[in-house]
Each structure stands twice: as structure tokens, then as C-alpha cells.
Amino acid sequence: MGIFDFFKSRPQKSAQTAKERLLIIVAQQRGERGTPDYIPRLKIELLEVIRKYVNVDPSAVQVNLQKEGEQELLELSVVLPDKDGG
Amino acid sequence: MSEVIVVTSGKGGVGKTTSSASIACGFARRGKKVVVVDFDIGLRNLDLIMGCERRVVYDFVNVINNDCSLKQALIKDKRFDNLSVLAASQTRDKDALTQEGVERVLNGLREDFDIIICDSPAGIERGAHLAMYYADRAVVVVNPEVSSVRDSDRVLGLLASKTSKAEQGSGSISEHLLLTRYSPERVASGDMMSVADVEEILGLKVIGVIPESQSVLAASNAGVPVILDEASEAGMAYDDAVARMCGDERPMRFTELKKKGLLNRLFGGG
Ligand SMILES: Nc1ncnc2c1ncn2[C@@H]1O[C@H](COP(=O)(O)OP(=O)(O)O)[C@@H](O)[C@H]1O
Numbered sequence: 001m002g003i004f005d006f007f008k009s010r011p012q013k014s015a016q017t018a019k020e021r022l023l024i025i026v027a028q029q030r031g032e033r034g035t036p037d038y039i040p041r042l043k044i045e046l047l048e049v050i051r052k053y054v055n056v057d058p059s060a061v062q063v064n065l066q067k068e069g070e071q072e073l074l075e076l077s078v079v080l081p082d083k084d085g086g
Numbered sequence: 087m088s089e090v091i092v093v094t095s096g097k098g099g100v101g102k103t104t105s106s107a108s109i110a111c112g113f114a115r116r117g118k119k120v121v122v123v124d125f126d127i128g129l130r131n132l133d134l135i136m137g138c139e140r141r142v143v144y145d146f147v148n149v150i151n152n153d154c155s156l157k158q159a160l161i162k163d164k165r166f167d168n169l170s171v172l173a174a175s176q177t178r179d180k181d182a183l184t185q186e187g188v189e190r191v192l193n194g195l196r197e198d199f200d201i202i203i204c205d206s207p208a209g210i211e212r213g214a215h216l217a218m219y220y221a222d223r224a225v226v227v228v229n230p231e232v233s234s235v236r237d238s239d240r241v242l243g244l245l246a247s248k249t250s251k252a253e254q255g256s257g258s259i260s261e262h263l264l265l266t267r268y269s270p271e272r273v274a275s276g277d278m279m280s281v282a283d284v285e286e287i288l289g290l291k292v293i294g295v296i297p298e299s300q301s302v303l304a305a306s307n308a309g310v311p312v313i314l315d316e317a318s319e320a321g322m323a324y325d326d327a328v329a330r331m332c333g334d335e336r337p338m339r340f341t342e343l344k345k346k347g348l349l350n351r352l353f354g355g356g
């Protein structure tokens with residue numbers, strides 16, 4: 001390795017990349033913790049129904065279960081595609 | 087009061103059986119009455135690591151099926167007379183472990199032992215679920231590697247919700263993180279996540295750090311748990327971990343890069 005190579009910006013070390021990826025994965029997993037097992041299935045079936053009427057992307061359907069005090073709230077949001085066929 | 091401790095991880099091959107055997111010996115060496123139970127039905131291994139494979143007559147499933155008494159199935163360790171092993175069965179029947187059977191055996195063991203170590207199989211299926219279900223404490227074995235860390239987080243989630251204690255709301259089980267196969271050299275070169283990285287990701291402090299060590303293979307070859315190799319770093323690190331599990335304070339060892347002397351560098355000690 002030449003002396004100047006040392007000063008070149010070196011690529012990020014792989015351990016750092018691993019850590020950054022894991023911080024995201026773990027946050028995501030913990031967000032899903034405690035949600036009932038039926039949520040993923042429910043999401044798929046809802047998507048199938050919605051797609052009979054509108055052609056939405058799988059990522060456009062969000063199902064969230066929230067606790068507000070004693071009450072549990074199942075929140076469903078669907079982002080519809082742009083009018084011009086997008 | 088007896089205590090059931092599960093050694094678990096999610097991912098396979100991270101060092102659960104190695105750790106179960108050493109932790110069991112560590113508690114026995116401290117005078118506790120200990121039994122270590124192999125939950126890896128179909129893939130019996132703990133007996134080999136403990137060095138008692140030739141004395142297995144009856145196993146865990148035999149006890150569950152009432153083919154023999156619990157006493158008959160327990161194998162006394164040759165080194166500590168306060169340590170016993172309950173071997174896994176080699177059956178391929180996935181349903182050999184029943185929840186009722188496991189509970190019955192563990193309750194039987196609670197009468198005679200202070201510490202019951204459950205060596206969990208990999209995965210999050212039946213065997214792993216039952217190994218953790220009745221636990222009072224958990225040791226989550228993790229390697230500084232992406233898939234192992236992700237799996238251990240999933241297991242931490244299960245420990246918080248899918249155990250008898252959690253389901254009955256009778257307190258939570260205490261969780262220990264045990265980082266194994268750690269290589270300070272690779273951490274220094276940036277190829278391996280550090281202790282601090284893993285602790286930050288999982289939001290949990292480690293109870294011990296076991297270095298990657300050649301003595302582990304030698305110990306398995308000989309059927310002598312590595313904690314009994316008192317000259318090995320892995321052995322000493324396991325002893326520290328058990329001491330911390332008993333509430334002692336011990337500084338972390340073998341986690342920093344060793345400064346190699348010139349001779350060492352020339353002749354490549356390690
Ligand atoms: N600290 C260590 N250093 C080197 N090798 C290790 C270490 N811990 C475990 N191993 C090796 O890793 C392999 C898997 O270990 P094992 O305890 O059987 O894992 P598990 O029970 O989680 O499947 C074995 O070959 C074992 O010798």
C-alpha cells in the first residue's frame with residue numbers, strides 16, 4: 001500500500017455496517033412485538049380484497065394495532081395510487 | 087429454592103451446548119446441586135460434551151413416557167457428585183416432548199436440585215419453546231454476527247411473552263446475554279462487532295464474554311467442559327460468567343486486544 005493510499009477515504013468497516021443494519025432490524029422487530037399473530041394474515045387478506053377494486057401496492061397497506069389506555073385500536077391505512085394510473 | 091435456567095439463542099451452532107455444560111460445572115464447582123437437561127431431542131449432544139455418552143441408558147423421553155423413573159435416567163457426573171445429566175432421546179418423533187411431560191419432569195427435578203440447566207435446541211419451534219417455557223432465568227447465547235444478533239432479539243421477545251411466568255403474569259424471567267466466540271483481534275480490525283455494539287443493539291448488558299478459543303474444541307474432544315480447563319481463557323471467562331450469575335462482581339477479561347511483544351510477534355503465539 002502506497003503512503004498516500006492511507007489518506008484516501010477508506011470504505012466503512014464491515015462491523016459498523018452490521019451494527020447499523022441491526023439497529024434498524026431490531027427496532028422493527030420490537031415494534032411488531034406483542035402484536036397478535038393474526039396481523040400478517042389479516043394484512044394479506046385485506047390486500048386481496050382491496051385489490052379487487054383498486055390496484056394498490058403491497059406496501060400501500062398499513063395495519064397497526066395501538067393501545068390507548070384500556071382500548072385497543074386497529075388502524076388501517078391504504079395509500080391509493082395516483083389518478084393518472086400510477 | 088430451585089431455579090430453572092434455560093440456555094437458548096434461536097440460531098444454531100452459537101455455543102448453547104458448550105455454554106450449558108460449562109455453566110452447569112461452574113455452579114456445581116460452587117457447591118450447588120445441579121442437573122443439566124438436553125432438550126435437543128433427536129440430536130443428543132450434551133452427553134458428549136459432558137463426557138458421559140457411554141453411560142446413557144434412559145433419556146428425557148423415557149422419563150416423560152414413564153418407561154423409567156427420573157432417578158434411573160439421571161447420569162451422575164464423575165467429577166462432581168452434586169452434578170447430574172439428563173440426556174436427550176434420539177427419537178425422530180417431533181412430538182415426543184409434551185408440555186405436561188416437561189412440566190412433570192422439571193417439577194420432579196426441582197425437588198432434588200438447586201439449579202436446573204435446560205440446554206435448548208436451535209429454532210423457535212416446540213423443543214425450544216418447551217425448554218424456555220418453565221424457566222426462571224434465561225441465558226441468551228449470542229455471537230457477534232448479524233444473524234445471531236437478530237435471532238437473539240427474537241428470542242428475547244419470546245422470553246418476554248411466551249413463558250409460563252409471562253403468561254401467568256407472575257413476574258418476568260431474568261435475562262442474561264452471553265456473548266461467545268468473541269475475537270478482540272477481529273473487533274480491532276473492524277470486521278467484528280464489539281461488546282459495546284451488541285449491547286447497544288440489544289439494549290442489554292452482557293453477563294460474560296467468551297473468547298473464540300481453540301481450547302473449546304479440545305475440551306469437546308475430551309468430553310471435559312471447557313470451564314474445567316483452568317488454563318484456558320474460555321474456561322476462565324465461563325467461570326467469571328457463572329460468578330456474575332451468582333451475584334459476584336468480576337471485571338471483564340479477554341475482551342481487549344493483547345499487545346504482542348516482539349518475541350510473541352516473531353514466533354506467533356496466540
Ligand atoms: N468460544 C468458542 N471458541 C471456539 N469454538 C467454539 C466456542 N464456543 C463454541 N464453539 C464451537 O462451536 C460449535 C457449536 O457449539 P455448540 O455449543 O454445539 O452450539 P449450539 O449448542 O448452540 O448448537 C462447536 O463446534 C463448538 O466447539
Ligand SMILES: [Mg+2]
Nearest residue numbers: 102103126131
Ligand atoms: Mg446444542
